[in-house]
Amino acid sequence: MAEDVRPVLTRLAAEVGLSTVHVARFADHELAPDADAYDAWVANGMHADMGYLERGADVRRNPAQRLADTRSVAVFSLRHAHQRPADPGGPTGQVARYAWGRDYHNLFGKRLVRLMKRLRLEGIDCWGGVDTAPILERKWARLAGAGFTGKNCVTIVPAKTSWMFLGTVFLAADATPDPPLVKNHCGTCTRCLVACPTDAFTGPFTLDARRCISYWTIESRGLAPRSLRAGFGRWLFGCDVCQEVCPHNTRPPPPDSDDLLPRNAWLDCVTLLKSSDDALKERFTGTPLRRPGGTGLKRNALIVLGNLGDDAVVDTVREQLAHPSDVVRAAAVWCLQQLGDSRVQQHVDSSDVVKQELRVAYDG
């Protein structure tokens, strides 16, 4: 009988700071239905323009293409559930929980890389990663007993939490598996589907990224359609609504790492607008907030300020009409319109994006 590497896996994982590991036996499971559903989701354009979600379809469907002798799949999780600090009020916007502290790719992703190096030193071949690798992550989480997939498309530990990062490692070795989580624990609940501020769910378990605040405020380089912007409310970066309303998150256990302290839960939109793009890049280096760049953060701040509707910020917003990015200028036009500053109608701009924004705003 082949050696069981579970004790080695658990020991090495703990040594690199990964205390929660679940395991599935690779050969026991059929991936085709989930891979088909994923491919159909992409084919329907629901991944918006996130091209990295298209890559690696063959490996996603058959991870043995990457590691021929795959025998086990280890799923790691790291909880990050801090309480949201009190609303500071004023012209502030809120940040999704996962982004309050350090970039999890640096923290969690690096721990996984360290673990894989140590496994290889022990003669155990492996590969894996966090969310950018072509892996049916939620499927493996379910099969390894780490959590079920909620109607909000997020992995949930029943009655505990969905505030966690997931990572998956394929192993060319046998490890004692955990029982899979076969039951879906949503029952008749539909809270997440109803609460989504932009109606991004086309139904249970199906999210259209083209309508999701997280996509528009983090991944997209463009400006969200006007019809969605009011739904952003005060979400400046990401959105937690479909997890906040989930009954499984009522009393989440504490986070697994002090490195994820809530430093950036609320940000002042006026400060963001008054900072140079380079200063914002530097300020948010090493955190997820660096991803949209200074331009993206300013675009987001303008949408939040437009939704807050306090005309005390008009002068700061007007300064953005001179920003080099046409997306920021177009967002400023929208924001000024929301704030009732009719002078913006006289703004002359060479960009088609801004002209279009002015046309829709003022010519109907």
Ligand code: SF4
């Ligand atoms: S993250 Fe926000 S916008 Fe996106 S699906 Fe969830 S509730 Fe809707």
Ligand code: SF4
């Ligand atoms: S809010 Fe309800 S339906 Fe949505 S994931 Fe949670 S339990 Fe499932």
